[in-house]
Amino acid sequence: MSVWQLVAVGAVMLLGLVGVLVPGVPGRAIVWAAVLWWALTDTTAVAWGVLIGATCLMLLNQALKATLPSRRPREAGAPRRTLVLGGLAAIAGFFVVPVVGGILGYVGAIYGAERLRLGSHGAGWASLKSVMRTTGHSVLLELYCCLMVAGAWLGAVIWS
Secondary structure, three states: OHHHHHHHHHHHHHHHHHHHOOOOOOOHHHHHHHHHHHHHOOOOOHHHHHHHHHHHHHHHHHHHHHOOOOHHHHOOOOOOOHHHHHHHHHHHHHHHHOOHHHHHHHHHHHHHHHHHHHHOOHHHHHHHHHHHHHHHHHHHHHHHHHHHHHHHHHHHHOOE
């Protein structure tokens, strides 16, 4: 697979990660399709292993998502930009501090944005809890699964 094709797969995967944050966009499917594209082009055992792992993780995500409350961003009380900021911080945090950085980035960015917007620690903390109850768990689960797939793909590309 050429470098330009790998860059294109990475761009599609990044588009899928951002799509997880936007209601109505099938971010999970876009990330999985990018891995499928890569595995069909680069037919090594590692590529197929990443595809199989991604498929299992996405199916597990779908099963777990049914047990969580549905997304209700309007009921959270936080502006949409706060949720997007949290998602972008989770994406950056996942790659800066592998595995736990995604959760820390998401929760930390939402708390920080809400504290600045509302002006106090108590109000920021209450808003963070409200956001996590209404949208946070399902968004974080879906984003985290997609980040795990993207991390596995990036690791396979770098080490092979």
